[in-house]
Amino acid sequence: MLYGIGVGPGDPELVTRKAWRLIGGLPVLAYPASAPGESFARSIVAEAIPADIETIEIVIPIRPQEVTVEESYGRAAETIAARLDSGRDVGVLCLGDPLFYGSFIYLMDRLADRFPCEIVPGVTSFSAGAAASGRPLTLRNDVFAVIPATLAEDVLADRLGQADSAAILKVGRHLAKVRRVIARLGLSDNATYVANATLAGEVVAPLAAAPQTAAPYFSMVLVRKESGS
C-alpha cells in the first residue's frame, strides 16, 4: 500500500493521530527535501520516525539544474515502486494536506494505477494561518478562494475580486504585487499577513504592517470582505 501522509503546517502537534501512528509503523518512509538532508516534512514528524526503517529522500531542488523536477519525481516513483513491488508498504510525507497543492500528487499520478493508495488528509496551511490570525476565514454563504500569488497581477485581481473571502498562498517574493492588488480592490483594511504559521518564527500582522521586503515562502495573505453573506 502506498500512503500519502499529510503532516500539516509545521507544528508536530498539528499532525493527525492517524499520520503519527502510521509514521511510527511503516517499513519505508519517503519525503521531499529541498536539498540533501533538508526536509521540512521529515523534521515535523522526526520524533515519530523509528530509527531502523528505510528512508527515501526525494530531493526536489528549488532551482533545478542538472536534473529537472519531472526527472526527480520519476526517479523517486521508481524507487518507491521497487519497495512496493517487494511487498513493503511505503508512506510518503507531504506538507499540509497531500491533495491540496501537494507534492504527493506528482508521485500518485505515477503510481496509483499500479498500487493501492490511501491518503491521510492533513491540516492545510491556510487553516493554520487563520488560527494564528484569530480571525474568521470564511463563513455562511461565502465563496472562499485559494489563490496562488504566482498568478499574473490582473488574474490575481480578477479572482480575488470574485471571491467573498480568500487565502493568497505562496506569497514570498510576490508580496509587493499582492499589496498592489489588494489596494486596487480597496481591501487593505481586510487583509492579514501571516508568515511561518505554527512555527517559532510566526508573524501575524495587518497587511499594512507587514514587512516591506519579500516575505518568506511560507507566507500568506488572508482576506475577508465584510459586505454580503
Add this chain to the structure above:
Amino acid sequence: MLYGIGVGPGDPELVTRKAWRLIGGLPVLAYPASAPGESFARSIVAEAIPADIETIEIVIPIRPQEVTVEESYGRAAETIAARLDSGRDVGVLCLGDPLFYGSFIYLMDRLADRFPCEIVPGVTSFSAGAAASGRPLTLRNDVFAVIPATLAEDVLADRLGQADSAAILKVGRHLAKVRRVIARLGLSDNATYVANATLAGEVVAPLAAAPQTAAPYFSMVLVRKESGS
C-alpha cells in the same frame, strides 16, 4: 483561555494530537448539538473526554422554532463567559476547522474581545473528501474555490465557472441543482461525489453515478478542470 478546537471530519484518528491532548485536560468542554444529546462533534472525540469534567451542550436546532440561532449562541456565550470569568479554561469543539465555515466563529465574535482565545486548526471536510476520492483536488497555479451549494443556481454556475478547481459543500438537498450547474458547464466528467467522508457510511462516486435523491447534509462535489495550469 477560550480554545476553539477543530475535531476534523469524523474519523477520531483524524483529530490532531494537540486537539486530543487539550480535550483530555480542559476543565470545561462545550460542543454544538443538533438536538439535546446529539452532538456529532462530541461523538468524534468521546474517547478523549474525561468522565468528571463540566460539559456545555450548545443546542442549535436545524430548524429553529422557539429560540432563534442568534439567541442560542448568545446564551451559550454567556454560559461559557461565566466559566471563563471564574478562572477556568473552556474548550469549544468544532467540526472540521474552527474558522472555516465553523460554528465556533459565532461564539468567538461574542467572546474574543473579553477573553484570550486560541484556535486549534483541524482537517477540513474537503481534505477528507479529496482523500476519500483518491484524486488530486488542486495543484500548481489552480485557483481553488469552496462554494456553498446553498447559493442561487446562477451564482453557483458563475463561481464554478471562474475557478480551476472547486469543492461544492453542504450539497444535501441541493444535489439536483448542483448537477444541473455542472452539466451546464460541461464538467460532468470532472465531478466526484463524496458523502460522509471518513465515516462508516462513506460513499465516493462519479457524479453521474451518485444517488438521484437528495444527498446527506455532509456531502460534497469535487471538481477539477483539466485544461490550463
